[in-house]
Amino acid sequence: MGDEITNKLGQQVYNKLPMLDLNLLRVFCTVCQHSSITRAAEQLGLTQSSVSNAINRLKHALECELFIRVGRGIEPTAIGTHIFDTVQPMLDTIEQTLMGIKAFDPSTSKRVFTIYANEAVIDLLQPQLDNALAHLSVRVVLRNSPVFEAEQFQDLQMQKVDLVIDIVPPKLKMFSCQKVAQERIVCVVRQGHPVIKNHLSRDDYFAAEHVMYRFHRDNMRVADIIANAPLPQRTLYSEQSSLLSMLSLISKSNAIGIAPYIFTQNYAELFKLTLLELPFETRPIDLYSIWPTKHALDKSCIWLRKTIVELIEKAYNLST
Incomplete structure (x- = not known):
């Protein structure tokens, strides 16, 4: 099937190549990346109608369907996927080559x-x-x-x-x-907590109410990401989108939370907080650029x- 697609497409492209506008391929690949005419138009700085027109021109030039509608979005057909897989690396190579030529001086650049x-x-x-x-x-x-x-x-x-x-x-x-970089996560409680003092047991951790940081990766909260084994459900006291707000709320309540050690250490004295090791096996958090x-x-x-x-x-x- 793959060879049939390649042969058919290759003959069509060969016959149409002298008249083919290669800019259409850039538009096509951008639509493939986003599965959306709207988002592709935004990235390219074009109107939606211009992007749709470009896709239709390429479709008629190659005499084959390039996309099918799936739900609210679009996905490339088998031929469309083959074109994208072949052309996109070439476009990336061209862009990298041109970027590598352009000089950059941070002392004079206004970027x-x-x-x-x-x-x-x-x-x-x-x-x-x-x-x-x-x-x-x-x-x-x-x-x-x-x-x-x-x-x-x-x-x-x-x-x-x-x-x-x-x-x-x-x-x-x-x-x-x-x-x-690498960071470890600790449990944070207020000084003078009525139950949790200088040691945190597993029972006390899961019995407490939790202030949680509204930050999800791989559809998981940070505690679930760093735990070496699945964790029981915690009781939600509050959900905060700011770490500082979370620390402030912990300092005024009996709820507890987890936070990066270095960040929390810098504010522990200000908010009168105690930092404790988590009562379950964890792995450190890696930071990636x-x-x-x-x-x-x-x-x-x-x-x-x-x-x-x-x-x-x-x-x-x-x-x-």
Whole structure:
């Protein structure tokens, strides 16, 4: 079946190649990546009608269906998938080559980079970043990561952000990553807690009410990600989208929570908190720098990745 598709498509492309607008292939591949005309149009800076028209022109040029509708979205046909798998790596290679040629000087560039990171990373990284960029023209803006990872990868793919720092490595080949740090998670209780003192038992942990951080990866909360075995259900006291708000609420209640050690240690005295080891086996949290694979040779992105790795290493070394 694959050979039949390849042979049929190859003959059609050969016959049409002198008249084929190769820009249509870029539009087509972008639609494939997003499974959406709307999101593809947004990334390309075109109207939806322009993208639809481009797909129709390519469809008529190749004399074959390229997409089928599935639910609210679209997916490529067998021939469409074959075209995408063949053409997209070529487009990426072209883009990488051109990016590698373009020079980048952070002392004169007015570019503004955007990075997604969680609150704990931003809290550590921002002072280091301010010092590093003090005498440069380039700017780097740190923004809180979306609650769900699908949104941040979509924004990375659409170039709304340049880099993501996250606790879960990407699963798709269109993204590359590098491990940049490791953090352990601790339990946080207020000083003077009526039950939990200087030691936390498993029974006390699961009997307590929990302030939870609204942050999900792989459809799991952080506690479930770091636990070596499935955890029993916890009683929800409150859900917060900010770590600082979570720590503040814990300091005013008998509820408990979990948080990154270094971040929480910096605010333990302010909020009068006690940090305790978790009463179940856990693994540390890894932090990854994540970027689009096609930007591997982009000199500006190479500078950004190198700078962020160096600053994160410095920030974590100073805090341990």
